[in-house]
Amino acid sequence: MFQPQIAVESLTKIYRVPQRPPGLAAAIASLFRRTTQDVPAVRDVSFTIASGEIVGLIGPNGAGKTTTLKLLSGLLHPTSGSARVADCTPWERRPEFLRRISMVLGNKSQMIWDIPPLDTFRVLGEIYAVPPAEYRATLDELVALLEMEELLTKPVRNFSLGERMKCELVAGLLHRPAVLFLDEPTLGLDVSMQTRLRRFVAEYNRRSGATVILTSHYMADVVALCPRVIVIHHGRLIYDGGLSRLAARLAPFKLLRVTLGEAEAEAEAEVEIEGAEVIERENGRLTLRVRRGNAPAVTAQVLQRLPVADLTVEDPPLEAVIDQIYQGDLTGFHNLSGLEAAR
Amino acid sequence: MTPLGTLNHRGGWALVKSTWTSWLQYRSFFFLLAFGWMLPPLIYLFVWSAAAGAGQVGGLNRGQFVGYYLILILVNQITYAQTNWTVGDVIRSGGLNSWLLRPMPPLYNVLSSELAGKVVYLAFVVPVAAALAVLLRPEVHPAPGGVPLAILATVLAWALRFFWGLWIALLAFWATRADALLAVQDALVFLLAGVVAPVPLLPAALRAVAAYLPFRYMVGFPVEIVTGQLHPAEIATGFALQVAWLAAALILARRVWRAGLRRYSAIGG
Numbered sequence: 001m002f003q004p005q006i007a008v009e010s011l012t013k014i015y016r017v018p019q020r021p022p023g024l025a026a027a028i029a030s031l032f033r034r035t036t037q038d039v040p041a042v043r044d045v046s047f048t049i050a051s052g053e054i055v056g057l058i059g060p061n062g063a064g065k066t067t068t069l070k071l072l073s074g075l076l077h078p079t080s081g082s083a084r085v086a087d088c089t090p091w092e093r094r095p096e097f098l099r100r101i102s103m104v105l106g107n108k109s110q111m112i113w114d115i116p117p118l119d120t121f122r123v124l125g126e127i128y129a130v131p132p133a134e135y136r137a138t139l140d141e142l143v144a145l146l147e148m149e150e151l152l153t154k155p156v157r158n159f160s161l162g163e164r165m166k167c168e169l170v171a172g173l174l175h176r177p178a179v180l181f182l183d184e185p186t187l188g189l190d191v192s193m194q195t196r197l198r199r200f201v202a203e204y205n206r207r208s209g210a211t212v213i214l215t216s217h218y219m220a221d222v223v224a225l226c227p228r229v230i231v232i233h234h235g236r237l238i239y240d241g242g243l244s245r246l247a248a249r250l251a252p253f254k255l256l257r258v259t260l261g262e263a264e265a266e267a268e269a270e271v272e273i274e275g276a277e278v279i280e281r282e283n284g285r286l287t288l289r290v291r292r293g294n295a296p297a298v299t300a301q302v303l304q305r306l307p308v309a310d311l312t313v314e315d316p317p318l319e320a321v322i323d324q325i326y327q328g329d330l331t332g333f334h335n336l337s338g339l340e341a342a343r
Numbered sequence: 344m345t346p347l348g349t350l351n352h353r354g355g356w357a358l359v360k361s362t363w364t365s366w367l368q369y370r371s372f373f374f375l376l377a378f379g380w381m382l383p384p385l386i387y388l389f390v391w392s393a394a395a396g397a398g399q400v401g402g403l404n405r406g407q408f409v410g411y412y413l414i415l416i417l418v419n420q421i422t423y424a425q426t427n428w429t430v431g432d433v434i435r436s437g438g439l440n441s442w443l444l445r446p447m448p449p450l451y452n453v454l455s456s457e458l459a460g461k462v463v464y465l466a467f468v469v470p471v472a473a474a475l476a477v478l479l480r481p482e483v484h485p486a487p488g489g490v491p492l493a494i495l496a497t498v499l500a501w502a503l504r505f506f507w508g509l510w511i512a513l514l515a516f517w518a519t520r521a522d523a524l525l526a527v528q529d530a531l532v533f534l535l536a537g538v539v540a541p542v543p544l545l546p547a548a549l550r551a552v553a554a555y556l557p558f559r560y561m562v563g564f565p566v567e568i569v570t571g572q573l574h575p576a577e578i579a580t581g582f583a584l585q586v587a588w589l590a591a592a593l594i595l596a597r598r599v600w601r602a603g604l605r606r607y608s609a610i611g612g
Contacts, residue, residue, distance in 0.1 A: 015610055075440055077608040091608060095351075095446035103444055110441040114365040123361045127354030127447050155368075 004048035004084075005179060005211040006072065011081035013042040013067050013235075041067040043235040044081070051178075054205050054212040056226030056243070060326040064235040065215045069181045072213070073103045086179050099128060102177035104168050106184035111156045117167045118152045121174060128175035135174065141207075142170045145200055162193035169197070173204065182214040186221055198224045219318045233325060243318075251321040254295045255279075255314045256288040261307035273301055289316075355451040362459035373460070374467040380423060381416045381468060384538055385475075388412035391540070392479075401544040406482030407570065411541055413472050413481050415566045419538070420468045422501040422561055426457045427508030431515035431522050439607065457505065486571045492578060493569035496560075499585050504532075504561040506592035513596065516603030531556070537563025543572050557592070560585035 019037045020030045042064040049055055057065050070076040072083060074090035074097065083090055088097035112120045125135040143149055146166045151159065156167060165185065172180065182201065186194040202225055205212050216222055222229060222243065229246060231239035239246060256276065261284075275294045280287035290298045295313055302308060366373060391408040394400050403411065430453060433439050442449040485493070508528060514521035533539060535553040542553050542563045553559045564581050567573050573581065 070440075073444060075443055075608065077605075093443065098444060098446040101444075105440075108437060108441065112361055112365050114368045115361060119361050119364055123354070123357040124445075126357035127351065127445055129351075129353060 003051075005051040005053075005086060006047075006049040006213070007084045008048070008072070009046050009082045011042055011045045011068070011071060011083055012040070012079050013064075013071060013076060014079040015039045015041055040235050042071065042078075042232075045232070045235075045237045046081075047230055047237065047240055049211055049213070051211055052205070052209045053228065054201070054214065054226050056222040056229040057213055057215045057232065058222060058229055058322065059232035063232045065232055066183060067235075068232065069103065069183055069213065069215065073101055073181055074098070099175060100177055101179045101181065102172040102175070103181040103183065104172040104185055106165070106182075106187035109156075109164065109168060110171055111164065111167050113157050114155055116153045117156055117170070120156070120167070120171060124171055124174050130175055134176075138174055138176060139170070142173055145203060146170065146196075162189050165189060165193075165197065169200065176208060176210075178210055180210050180212045182212060182216075184216055185214070186216060186218055194218065194220065195224075201225055219322060223318060231325065238325070247315050247318065247321050248292070251316055251324055252292045253289050253316065254292055255316050256286075256290055256295070256299060256302065257312045257314065258286040258288065258302055258306065258308055259310040260284045260286070261309045273298060273305070275301075351447040351451065354445075354447045355455055358451060358455040359458050362456050363462060366456075366459055366463050370463065370466075373463045376425075377420060377464040377467045378471075380420060380464075381471070383533060384412050384416045384419060387539060388416075388479075401541070403541070403544075404482065406480060407484075409476075409479045410481035410483035411566060411570050413476055413479075414483070414569055415537060415562065416472050417468065418497055418500065418565050419562050420464055421461065421497055422504045423464075424457060424501070424505040424508045425460050425464075426453050427505070427512045427525055428522060429456070430509065430512040434513075434515040434603075434607075435519065453509070483569065484571050485569050489569050489571060493565045496565035496568055496582065496585065499582075499589060500561050500565055503557060503585060503589045503592055506589065506596045507557055507561070510592065510595040510599045513599040513603050516599075516606050528558075531558045532561055535559055536561055537566060541572065542567065555584070557588040560588055 015038070016036045017039050018030070019035045020026055045064075045068065057068060059065050067076065071078055072085050072090055074093045077091045086097060086100040088094055088100070090097065090101075110120075111117060112123070121139060125132075125139075130138070143152065146169065148163070148166045148170075151163055151167065156164060159167070169185070185201070186197055189197065198221060201212065201214070204210065212225075214221065214225060226243060228241065229239070229243050230237060231246070239249065241249075273288060276288040276290045276298045278286060279289050288298065288302070299311065299313065302311065388409060391400065391403075391412070392405045395403065395405040395408055398404070400408075433442070433452075439449065442452050508525060511521065511524045511528060514524065535542070535545075535549070535556055536558040542550060542559050545553060553563075560581065564585060568578055568581075
């Protein structure tokens with residue numbers, strides 16, 4: 001029988017946040033009578049993830065991604081709903097559960113600051129009771145994959161952000177977790193370091209068969225690593241499926257990039273094209289946004305009416321699609337329930 | 344499951360060793376802290392030995408005051424629970440998350456820096472106290488059996504001071520500036536635990552208060568035992584009160600920790 005590594009059912013988390021109008025009088029009043037407001041962070045989210053999958057969890061700031069990860073790693077208790085991760089209920093925080101998972105946070109460090117990473121790694125090996133032979137093998141493998149041999153004996157304090165992130169990954173993986181939560185692992189890193197970390201995560205997943213949930217604001221991370229994405233917006237799951245279908249489902253339009261013949265460029269560029277929206281106009285280049293179904297007709301119209309030197313039809317960049325979702329501008333969908341039906 | 348969760352001594356010991364390594368990088372900083380902590384008793388050492396002059400005050404002569412305060416400096420350093428000050432920061436800064444993600448009770452993290460700290464501080468305080476002993480010629484006349492009893496009382500005093508401070512520090516789950524209460528605790532230790540004057544020398548009213556509150560049992564009590572200021576009956580009562588307060592501190596720390604963790608997992612760090 002199929003046993004998912006992560007199974008989430010109607011998971012809901014509502015924070016109760018104290019509320020207080022500004023001013024001293026209100027501050028004093030709040031000492032006696034506290035008013036609170038319920039802030040739903042995650043609402044009725046359900047999904048399952050199979051062993052060995054890499055899934056991207058995406059959504060704007062405050063959408064509920066980190067809350068979801070904290071629920072799945074046992075740091076938070078849900079308001080309602082259930083979750084099973086690696087055969088355990090996360091928030092019971094059993095030692096056998098904690099041994100099977102790992103959470104690496106891009107903005108928090110678990111390294112001991114003043115001593116070389118090797119010392120922190122040894123402590124973690126002991127805490128997770130990793131047998132010495134296995135510890136050495138895992139460490140050697142991770143260090144080789146991340147090419148960080150020379151960092152092992154220098155104090156962490158002096159490391160760059162990228163070097164520190166490599167250490168965080170080793171620290172998080174020494175006990176060979178079956179489930180890995182990566183929260184913004186490439187935050188603040190330069191492009192080449194991002195690429196290397198991505199390659200590492202993919203390679204690690206391939207070798208170890210670990211299940212990975214990744215959150216990131218860099219779409220390149222998601223494109224490179226996650227065949228499947230879960231989109232969360234205002235705490236609700238609005239899309240769960242293949243990355244390739246995301247654009248088609250959520251942004252059912254194409255981009256027509258037109259380069260005009262130089263002589264007539266300026267004058268002709270003013271022409272209105274029916275069924276297309278001009279979203280960029282620069283030096284004789286036009287970018288038109290066209291509904292998917294209309295693309296052939298609009299292309300024909302453009303070729304007929306404009307002095308075209310070059311024309312391409314593209315899918316919109318993922319960033320633009322995501323931005324549209326975040327802005328709530330869901331062209332082609334009447335409402336969110338339509339979106340949910342789409343998955 | 345124990346009150347600490349599932350035990351993990353192996354991980355705890357590794358943590359102690361790494362904390363040592365880490366703290367030894369900052370020897371001079373910790374030595375300065377330790378120097379700061381030994382200053383008040385050192386000042387009162389000189390005040391009381393000057394007051395005694397060639398005679399006696401409250402039954403103690405100059406050499407006995409020197410002995411009392413040098414031992415108090417050591418006991419104060421051994422029982423000072425410096426981690427009480429850092430627990431609140433860990434809770435506020437979200438550092439608790441990485442403690443909670445590990446298969447080890449977070450108390451180990453606290454105890455390991457406590458233990459590592461003791462070694463680093465004592466590496467400074469013991470030689471300094473020894474040098475002062477050579478210079479100031481203390482007089483100590485322990486009663487028979489006084490030394491082992493005092494050692495036992497010192498260990499209990501540390502546990503009491505640590506867990507009493509811990510439950511106060513854990514109030515950081517609710518209030519951002521709970522460490523103000525720790526400053527109050529330090530002030531009460533200064534006043535009622537034998538630092539400003541040996542407890543038997545306090546005015547009667549204050550002495551009665553000191554005898555029943557927990558603070559004397561955090562520092563002064565073991566020093567009074569080893570310097571022979573207490574009758575056997577007083578020692579027995581003292582141990583009973585010390586153990587009772589320790590039990591209270593353990594129960595409070597455990598309750599506050601559980602309630603705090605419930606709140607933490609409800610609202611997040």
